[in-house]
Amino acid sequence: MRKPARRKCKVCNEWFLPQYDNIRWCCPAHGAIYALELRAKEKIKAEAKRIKAQKEAEKEGRQRRKKRLAELRPAGYYKAQAQQAFNAYIRARDADLPCISCGETNPPDLHGGQWDCGHFKTVGANPELRFEERNAHKQCKSCNAGAGKYTAKEATVAQQYEAGLVARYGQEYVDWLNAPHEMTNYRRDDFIRIRDEYRAKLKELKRQEAA
Numbered sequence: 001m002r003k004p005a006r007r008k009c010k011v012c013n014e015w016f017l018p019q020y021d022n023i024r025w026c027c028p029a030h031g032a033i034y035a036l037e038l039r040a041k042e043k044i045k046a047e048a049k050r051i052k053a054q055k056e057a058e059k060e061g062r063q064r065r066k067k068r069l070a071e072l073r074p075a076g077y078y079k080a081q082a083q084q085a086f087n088a089y090i091r092a093r094d095a096d097l098p099c100i101s102c103g104e105t106n107p108p109d110l111h112g113g114q115w116d117c118g119h120f121k122t123v124g125a126n127p128e129l130r131f132e133e134r135n136a137h138k139q140c141k142s143c144n145a146g147a148g149k150y151t152a153k154e155a156t157v158a159q160q161y162e163a164g165l166v167a168r169y170g171q172e173y174v175d176w177l178n179a180p181h182e183m184t185n186y187r188r189d190d191f192i193r194i195r196d197e198y199r200a201k202l203k204e205l206k207r208q209e210a211a
């Protein structure tokens with residue numbers, strides 16, 4: 001057997017000549033101390049492993065509960081989320097445009113600085129156009145509430161909306177909106193899909209703007 005080279009004791013750091021290759025301590029007393037140290041290290045390792053496993057189990061539990069909760073939620077919950085995501089996208093898409101109805105570009109003084117997403121054909125009368133991008137535009141809160149800047153009559157606000165659409169996109173665009181459309185039958189999964197789609201579209205829009 002090859003004669004072991006001298007090495008430093010793990011405990012006192014003094015040089016010594018080990019009897020065997022696996023000896024890391026200069027004397028039995030330091031060997032005992034070193035063994036304690038190794039055991040302590042292993043204990044820490046085992047504890048770290050246990051904590052990690054516990055955290056993972058808790059995370060899995062949270063995900064399971066979240067999934068179960070999602071399954072319990074009614075379709076209306078996702079419909080509202082889809083509408084919110086769609087509206088947010090429309091507002092961002094039209095960020096540089098004025099209110100489609102009254103043409104106002106600077107409503108902060110007028111309406112508290114918040115814009116709405118207004119539907120041309122109302123979602124009540126035309127639910128099939130609820131998530132139709134051509135039917136939704138950035139609108140000031142006042143116009144969306146049916147009380148335009150220049151008039152208090154809702155019919156006239158709608159007419160202003162139509163005039164705004166013609167001016168921006170042309171008569172054909174409005175004719176298409178006024179024509180009949182295929183009825184939709186959205187289910188819970190559709191709302192989730194629409195929500196995710198518009199969240200992604202908004203994200204992409206913001207990414208492009210930042211670039």
Ligand SMILES: [Zn+2]
Nearest residue numbers: 009012026030
């Ligand atoms: Zn030693």
Ligand SMILES: [Zn+2]
Nearest residue numbers: 099102140143
């Ligand atoms: Zn307006």
